[in-house]
Amino acid sequence: MINPNANEAVTRGLERALAPLSALGGPRIVCRTLSEGPFGIESQADVESVTLPLRRLVESDDEAAAFVIACYSDPGLHVCREATARPVFGIAEAGVLTALARADRFGVIAIRTRSIPRHMRYLRQMGLTDRLAGERALEMSVAETASGEGTLARMLAVGRALRDEDGAGAIVLGCAGMAAHRRPLEDELGIPVIDPTQAAVAMAYGALAFH
Numbered sequence: 001m002i003n004p005n006a007n008e009a010v011t012r013g014l015e016r017a018l019a020p021l022s023a024l025g026g027p028r029i030v031c032r033t034l035s036e037g038p039f040g041i042e043s044q045a046d047v048e049s050v051t052l053p054l055r056r057l058v059e060s061d062d063e064a065a066a067f068v069i070a071c072y073s074d075p076g077l078h079v080c081r082e083a084t085a086r087p088v089f090g091i092a093e094a095g096v097l098t099a100l101a102r103a104d105r106f107g108v109i110a111i112r113t114r115s116i117p118r119h120m121r122y123l124r125q126m127g128l129t130d131r132l133a134g135e136r137a138l139e140m141s142v143a144e145t146a147s148g149e150g151t152l153a154r155m156l157a158v159g160r161a162l163r164d165e166d167g168a169g170a171i172v173l174g175c176a177g178m179a180a181h182r183r184p185l186e187d188e189l190g191i192p193v194i195d196p197t198q199a200a201v202a203m204a205y206g207a208l209a210f211h
Contacts, residue, residue: 001031001068001201002057003176004050004075005041008033009146010177014070014197017179021198026205027065032057040142040177041071042111044118051076055083066204068094070176070197073118087207092122094203095172095196102192103169105133107162109155110174111145113137119174134166135174146177155181159189172196 001018003011011033018029036053038046054076058067066087069077074090081088099106110116116135123129136158138145145151155178162168170192173182179195186193 001029001070001197002034002054003031003037004034004054004069004071005037005039005046005142006033006035007039007143007146007177010070010142013146013179014176017182017195017197018201021201021205024205027208029201030064031070041073041075042115042142047071047073047075047118051079055079058088059083065208068197068200068204070200072174072176072196073115074122087204089200089204091176091196091200092119092174093126094200095194096123096126096128098196098199098202099170099172099192099194100128100131102194105131105168106170106172106194107133107159107166107168108135108172108174109158109162109178110135110137111140111142111177113139115174133168134162136161136166142175142177145175146180151178152181152184155185156188159185159193163189163191170194 011031014031022029037050058080068089072092074092077090138154172194182193182195
């Protein structure tokens with residue numbers, strides 16, 4: 001699991017979110033921080049800046065059986081797949097595909113409004129815009145979603161709007177830093193809430209188990 005931003009708090013949050021999978025006794029999950037990355041990936045420029053560093057990390061790692069890129073923009077996904085025969089998963093792709101297995105239409109909680117056009121371009125590439133109920137932003141930074149005050153309350157407000165106004169039957173968390181809030185959000189909203197990091201690692205486990 002590679003966190004492409006340099007915020008160690010996000011990486012530690014990933015470890016906590018993945019602890020239930022680690023407890024199953026499958027392949028060991030190692031969470032790494034891309035030290036060359038920006039503190040938060042919040043623009044297209046940030047996405048592009050980590051693409052080749054991610055590829056170099058994948059190429060230099062001769063221990064991992066699979067890789068997960070833990071950013072909802074899936075930076076470097078295709079260039080990393082080009083660099084190795086081992087499975088490489090992007091959390092956005094995995095999160096959306098998991099949501100489609102749980103509901104007819106899904107919603108996405110984004111960190112900022114300016115992230116939404118980037119996410120929409122990706123959904124168009126995947127051919128899935130017809131299944132999107134809506135995407136709404138918290139207007140918070142990656143760091144704030146990971147450890148800021150009032151994050152859950154804001155996520156609940158946005159989640160209710162996606163459910164009640166947009167008709168989302170499932171919600172995907174649009175940032176790896178939101179992982180700690182998945183369970184309380186799902187308990188309160190009463191619909192599936194997908195943490196894409198958990199979804200991607202579950203897919204990686206499946207790929208390795210049936211290899």
